[in-house]
Each structure stands twice: as C-alpha cells, then as structure tokens.
Amino acid sequence: MKITENQIAHVNKTSLPFHKTSYDYISNTLSEKGHDIKGIIDKLANFQVAIPSWALGAGGTRFGRFSFYGEPSNLEQKLEDVGLLHALTQTAGAVSLHIPWDVPEDYNAIKELASSLDLKFDAVNSNTFQDQKNAKESYKYGSLSNSSEAVREQAIAHNINVIKIGKKLGSKALTVWLADGSTFPGQSNFQSALSNTENSLKEIYKNIPDDWKLLIEYKPYEPNFYSTVIQDWGTSFMLANACGEKAFTLVDLGHHLPNTNIEQIVSTLMLKGKLGGFHFNDSKYGDDDLTVGSIKPYALFLIFNELVYGMEHNPQNPDLAWMIDASHNIKDPLEDLIQSLEAIQEAYAKALLVDQNSLRTAQEEHDVVRCQEIIQEAYRTDVRPLLEKARLEKGGALHPIAAYRALKVRDELLKERGKHTQATGL
Ligand code: LRH
Ligand code: MN
Ligand code: MN
Numbered sequence: 001m002k003i004t005e006n007q008i009a010h011v012n013k014t015s016l017p018f019h020k021t022s023y024d025y026i027s028n029t030l031s032e033k034g035h036d037i038k039g040i041i042d043k044l045a046n047f048q049v050a051i052p053s054w055a056l057g058a059g060g061t062r063f064g065r066f067s068f069y070g071e072p073s074n075l076e077q078k079l080e081d082v083g084l085l086h087a088l089t090q091t092a093g094a095v096s097l098h099i100p101w102d103v104p105e106d107y108n109a110i111k112e113l114a115s116s117l118d119l120k121f122d123a124v125n126s127n128t129f130q131d132q133k134n135a136k137e138s139y140k141y142g143s144l145s146n147s148s149e150a151v152r153e154q155a156i157a158h159n160i161n162v163i164k165i166g167k168k169l170g171s172k173a174l175t176v177w178l179a180d181g182s183t184f185p186g187q188s189n190f191q192s193a194l195s196n197t198e199n200s201l202k203e204i205y206k207n208i209p210d211d212w213k214l215l216i217e218y219k220p221y222e223p224n225f226y227s228t229v230i231q232d233w234g235t236s237f238m239l240a241n242a243c244g245e246k247a248f249t250l251v252d253l254g255h256h257l258p259n260t261n262i263e264q265i266v267s268t269l270m271l272k273g274k275l276g277g278f279h280f281n282d283s284k285y286g287d288d289d290l291t292v293g294s295i296k297p298y299a300l301f302l303i304f305n306e307l308v309y310g311m312e313h314n315p316q317n318p319d320l321a322w323m324i325d326a327s328h329n330i331k332d333p334l335e336d337l338i339q340s341l342e343a344i345q346e347a348y349a350k351a352l353l354v355d356q357n358s359l360r361t362a363q364e365e366h367d368v369v370r371c372q373e374i375i376q377e378a379y380r381t382d383v384r385p386l387l388e389k390a391r392l393e394k395g396g397a398l399h400p401i402a403a404y405r406a407l408k409v410r411d412e413l414l415k416e417r418g419k420h421t422q423a424t425g426l
Helices: 006-034 037-048 077-088 108-118 149-169 189-204 234-245 262-271 297-313 331-352 356-364 368-380 382-391 400-406 409-417
Strands: 049-053 095-097 124-126 174-179 213-217 247-252 275-280 321-324
Touching: 006 077, 006 174, 006 382, 006 400, 037 331, 049 409, 077 095, 077 108, 077 331, 077 400, 077 409, 108 149, 124 149, 149 174, 149 189, 149 368, 174 189, 174 247, 174 275, 189 213, 189 234, 213 234, 213 275, 234 247, 234 262, 262 275, 262 297, 297 331, 297 368, 321 331, 331 368, 331 382, 331 400, 356 368, 400 409
Parallel strands: 049 095, 049 321, 124 174, 174 213, 213 247, 247 275, 275 321
Antiparallel strands: none
C-alpha cells in the first residue's frame, strides 16, 4: 500500500480552517516576541528520524507476544511501512537496519524501493546479542568481550560484514550495542572484559570508512543483571576516544539508572564533540522502550534544550544520527511510531523557543526564578500548529493519526498481507 499526496490533501481539507486560525495565532504571537518562525518551521521540516527495521511489527515481553494483523513479514514490507509513516508525518525519512534480522537479498531492488519512498538508510546495527543461525561460536558469554579469541574474532568479522552491507546501501554509521556482561559476581574478570572489548572495537574501527561513524551505545543492565561491559556514557566515551575521531557515544534514553540527568550527559558529550547518535523512547522503570514522550515529556524537552544548545554552539560535534528505539506491545506499531515522531518534534520545537540570550543573562545574574520562567515559558507553548505547518508544507498530514485512521491503513495492510504475519525482531 502507498499513500498518495492527493489522499492526504483530501483528508487535510476539513482541518485546514482550524489549522489556519491556530497557526496564525501562534506565529503572530511568537513573531511579536522576536522568534524567527520560518527558521523554526524549516528546522522542523528538516529534522528526520530513522525507524529501526525491527520496530514495525508487534514487540513482546518475555511473557508473551501478541501479534498484530498485517505485520510486515519481509524487508520490502518494512520499508513500505516506513514509507507510510513518512508520507503522513514527513519526519521518518530513514530506516535503520539490524543485521542479521534484516539483510537485503536484492540490493538494487531494495535501494530503488527506498528511494521511491524518499527513504535513506541510516546507521546499520550489528546484533551480537543473540546467536546467529549456523554460527560456529556462541555469544552466550559475550561477543566482543568474550574470553575466547575465536568468539571475539567471529563477532569482529560480523561487524565488518555489517559495514559492507551498510556501504552497499549508502549507510554512514555502524552502531554497536553489546549485551556483554555477567549475571553473577565472580563470573567475569572486569578488566579483561573491558580490554578485550576495546581491542575488538579497535579492530572494527580499522574498517570504518572515512565518511562513516562508529557509534558506541551503552546500557547499565539487561540482559545481564550483575554487570555490563559498556555500562555507562563514561565507558562508551573512553572507548570512543581509544578508537579515534570517527568513533562516538550513542545515547539511548532508556539506558540509564533511575533519575539520571540525561540532559547533562548530552551537554557534556557535545562539548567534547563526542555525541554521535540518539535512540528515542520513554520509560518509567528501566529500558521500557515506551512511546517517546508518553511518560516524561518535560525531561524530553530538557534533553532537547541541551541538544539545541549543542547544535548551535558546538561545531566540534557532528550531526547526529536520530532513531526511534521503542517497542510496541499493545498498540498498532505504526500508530505508536506516529505518536513518538510527534512527541520528538514537539520537544524539539519547544526547545527552539527557549530564549537563549535572556537565559544566559538570567544565569549570570543568578536570577534562578527567571531562569526557570524562561525555560517553562517555552515548554508551556502549544507548538502543535507549527508542527502541522511543517508537515503541510511538505505534503504531509495535518493530523497523522487521524489521517492514518481515515485512510484505513491497517485494514488495507491486513487485506494485502493477511492475518498471520510476523515481523523479525524483538
Ligand atoms: C538495546 C537496544 C539496542 C538494540 C535494540 C534492539 O536495549 O536499545 O539499541 O540494538 O535495543
Ligand atoms: Mn537502543
Ligand atoms: Mn534499549
């Protein structure tokens, strides 16, 4: 199924008058306050977030999985799903493959399909957190950190192969997330595990093309519940520095212990020019992988505030690879992803409204109350008409969820694909 611009324009029609009234109001008010509305709309329109190939199907927990009708069952169908998201939101212009879950068979056909849907291939991910079919060695006790050289070599070779796959698709980054760690005290030698990981990453790094990035993701626990080799941003940062200038830290919002100040991590990494990628999701307890902005939207805004500050003040930090890393256990994955994309754009737009000059003055005057007022003034603004405008100008839907339902997208997918399909992935 493909959604045409005409279909979207037709669905938009009834909402246009209300959009116009609300947009005129907010753009006039903000312009009077000195904001560059056109600049903000352009930034929103250019902000594209990758969708991971595994996220188009229903997720699950270790207690069960409830499949969703019309799920994509191959890579082509996954791309079609991202194409649908992109047509409606104009924000999901990229896909991020997890290998070996999604390996193209016919590269030219896949590339053609992607470009017909206006999609790029973002970072490729090397999954060494589970055993691969017919593999000689097992990752049960780790991959890049394993005490066995044969296992490490197999994991390094897999990463090099993932780079080759990414090159054929036009990707520009490899993301490495390791499940490596230990479940019980005494099981592993921390120093050997870390040294092995560093040496393995350096081997992989030798194969990173000059215009690529190596993104090193961290996470404190799960699936190992006593120790994880790359447990925090400090470890990732250290490894990225050991590898070289093409290696960076990747922040996944769900990969922190409760109450960690993620915005401060973002700020530190950008100051040092080492923030390379971002995985969006939300959580109440741990790595819950819930819809972005569904639990802590204010925290998301504060993180974006630092991202915006960094993007404006830290030329030493490269452009970031943005990806949604959320799982969909009970919602229609496409509706869930639309909600996440909207939440990301909303937080970004609000952060763009922070009056940085006044904030700096208030900070220097130690006027704590005013600092908070400035931050919250931006947060309390209803920026949704700006998001609508950015989408509208690119041919997207004013209200993507409503359009998705009006166009009966899921029913169509069910008709095309049938009931009992299942996507590969988590
Ligand atoms: C690990 C993670 C990592 C994986 C994805 C499936 O929790 O965030 O990014 O690639 O989930
Ligand atoms: Mn992640
Ligand atoms: Mn995760």
